[in-house]
Amino acid sequence: MAKYTNDANQLLTLVGGKSNIKSVTHCITRMRFVLNDLSKADIKAIESLDSVKGTFTQAGQFQVIIGNDVADFYNEFTRLSGIEGVSKEQVKADAKDNQNWLQKLMSNLAEIFAPIIPALVVGGLILGFRNILEGVKMFNDLGQFTLKEGTQTITNISPFWNGVNHFLWLPAEAIFHFLPVAITWSVTRKMGATQILGIILGITLVSPQLLNAYGVAGAEAGSIPQWDFGYFQLNMIGYQAQVIPAMLAGFTLVYLERFFKKIIPNVVSMIFVPFFALLLSVIVAHTILGPIGWKIGSAISTVVYSGLTSAFNWLFAAVFGFFYAPLVITGLHHMTNAIDLELINQTATATQAGTTLLWPMIALSNIAQGSAVAATVFLNKADAKHKEVAIPSWISAWLGVTEPAMFGVNVKLRYPFLAAMIGSSLAAVFSVVTNTGALSIGVGGIPGFLSFPLEKWGTFFIAMIIAIVVPFVLTIVFSKRKENK
Structure with a gap:
């Protein structure tokens, strides 16, 4: 752990010192802080540390991406700082002091559905x-x-x-x-x-x-x-x-x-x-x-189902597919779980299982975010630090967990995030227009095809191709345009 001593010391200073840390813990890849004053954190300097792969703020928590060695880094950080780590639940509770009433409501809903x-x-x-x-x-x-x-x-x-x-x-x-x-x-x-x-x-x-x-x-x-x-x-x-x-x-x-x-x-x-x-x-x-x-x-x-089955369902799908990723940033995306289940209930009969047209668009949005990250890996083949963050994020997004991809790569670079939103929108339109409904909420990425009736596998695979190809190509195009400015 001695190799993390210097970076851990610097991180302590750059987040505003011990007095600015309300609580700290870690997850699989990230240090998770609740800071008394976020403005005291020098984000650019933190991201320049060798051990740090990126930062983002979500749900009142300032999160520093370390990677698979985060447990060792965390132990060194707490030893040097003299701060005793707390549980993830305590960090979540402390983080609510930094949230407005809507964020607190969405956080509570998320914590209700997460165990289910x-x-x-x-x-x-x-x-x-x-x-x-x-x-x-x-x-x-x-x-x-x-x-x-x-x-x-x-x-x-x-x-x-x-x-x-x-x-x-x-x-x-x-x-x-x-x-x-x-x-x-x-x-x-x-x-x-x-x-x-x-x-x-x-x-x-x-x-x-x-x-x-x-x-x-x-x-x-x-x-x-x-x-x-x-x-x-x-x-x-x-x-x-x-x-x-x-x-x-x-x-x-x-x-x-x-x-x-x-x-x-x-x-x-x-x-x-x-x-x-x-x-x-x-x-x-x-x-x-x-x-x-x-x-x-x-x-x-009924309102959502009407939008998804009306003559303007393509427009509804385009808007939802485009804005779903920003919803994830705000935490509002958790409310879609309840809507999905209500849609399944509404379309079910005594002899036939119901389906939802909403969840497939969510799965496609996740895939699109991963595809945009994949393009950044292609563009930065020689950048080992970028690949160390991007490749696990890419895989994670394709398996249904997009936060590492969005906060670690796409939102920071901006143009991959926009490319993913556009690809997600186009894939969502195809999915809804072809009435590609899922039997239930499943794995929100590429394995999600298992949640569809067999007769809908073909259309979902085409939608997945759109969600993979379009963001990948657009990310490369946008990066070239940015270089030429």
């Missing part, structure tokens, strides 16, 4: 695989493979794969139909409430006693089961796969628990706080918040 995303990715891949098994007719009446449209699927001709397909619905159903359980748990986890109560609240939203949400639209008048209280009746409707009702219910539980903790004596709080908080949350969820949340979710998804 791995499950959604797994579910998307499972649905994609099941679609190949049961939805693609690739065999004729004799059970022979055909390149033309056949009459039988894999599940029709193979008992084994039919069993596999049937079995795989077990985890897929748990992920998507019971999504409200994950959301209410994540809300209570994020807000510091009792997590088991959040889980139980979520279960009450998807209980088998209730009419499945997917069956409500097709239910005949008078056939919806009800709770009969004599003076009034309440429909027994489930909220399978519903996002907004679950979030509203989760927040209600959190604030009710906080309220009752304040007014109920400690000696009996263990009994009465969870009792009143959970019972009232369940009542409010099924009488007020569930129906309201359903309407809000439907309204949002």
Whole structure:
């Protein structure tokens, strides 16, 4: 670690000294600071250090890109500075002091959805695989493979794969139909409430006693089961796969628990706080918040769906594809998770899985950012320091994580960022015009094709080619124009 002593000492001085550091931690490749006064940091001097590959500021954190040796650098930095590192959660909490109310809201939403995303990715891949098994007719009446449209699927001709397909619905159903359980748990986890109560609240939203949400639209008048209280009746409707009702219910539980903790004596709080908080949350969820949340979710998804399926869908796609990357910078992109899930719910039927046209554009934007970085690698073949940052960022973006690519390379150079935005916009237009919908949220990069029905692989591959070629070429063109000025 002695090789980092000089740079660590200089970094301490250049960020404004020990007194300017509120907290510090590190992730896989970056030092993450919360500074009392960001203006005291000498960014140009910091980026000139041999160990530093770049810097950026996001969500109230000043992040310094070190690379794969960041843990060693961090240990040397904390030893020299005498500053004790903190957890990532503490850094996030401290960083909120540097955020406005909108950034705080988006940060909270991001932290609610982040723990759920791995499950959604797994579910998307499972649905994609099941679609190949049961939805693609690739065999004729004799059970022979055909390149033309056949009459039988894999599940029709193979008992084994039919069993596999049937079995795989077990985890897929748990992920998507019971999504409200994950959301209410994540809300209570994020807000510091009792997590088991959040889980139980979520279960009450998807209980088998209730009419499945997917069956409500097709239910005949008078056939919806009800709770009969004599003076009034309440429909027994489930909220399978519903996002907004679950979030509203989760927040209600959190604030009710906080309220009752304040007014109920400690000696009996263990009994009465969870009792009143959970019972009232369940009542409010099924009488007020569930129906309201359903309407809000439907309204949002209807507006987005109308834009994606109207005569001007190409314009909607062009604008979204162009501005999605700037949304990532602001943190507002996290709200698209809920919209995607609402779109899938809205287009689903009792016999057919729903799709979303929004998520494919997000995957294509990620690919476009990676392609622009790839072009900078091509342009700077002799620059070892640039390649050390750019190549991992390029790979990361193509696998669905764009922050290293954007903040480490594209935003700093500007013209690759613009090239990626243009390529993303053109790819998004093609994706939407060809109605290339994904079965679920999946891996947001090149592996994302697994989240699509097989019949849409072709159009998504073409969209990916657009997202790869256009930003790469434009980055080179823009760089030449910049050199000629």
